[in-house]
Amino acid sequence: MEDNKVKDEALEQFEITAEVQKTIEETVAKVKGEHPDVKVVFPIVVEGAEWDEKELYIGYFRQPTFKTFSKYLTAAQKDQAVAMRTLAKECFLDGDKELVDDDSLFLFGLMGQLAQVIEMRNGKLVNLSKTGK
DSSP states (O other), rough: HHHHHHHHHHHHHHOOOOOHHHHHHHHHHHHHHHHOSSSSSEEEEEOOOOTSSSSSEEEEEEOOOHHHHHHHHHTTTOHHHHHHHHHHHHEEEEEEHHHOOOHHIIIIIIIHHHHHGGGGOOOOOOOSSOOOO
């Protein structure tokens, strides 16, 4: 119970200021202009630790292409961390490259957030066949 309280307090302290939000929005617009084939840009913000050079690291990622997603699925059969790093490298568009290259920032910051980039959309199979036929 105490662990959840500590986690909740940490999340409350991790706020994105209006200035950072504006920078993120401007960078997303710039990145979309540079990559007209990209439908959506995912800005991912990771809080730096006391030993890091920055307070916040921001990376801008795209959804994976079919080829990239196929590489990810193949790698995931052997090693999930390697698969996620492959995904990060292939989908990175702009921002703090340390998120992809630095083991600590990647494993304990980016990797958990990157899963949202490949989150599946809601869908449902509509069964039109009649039972017994």
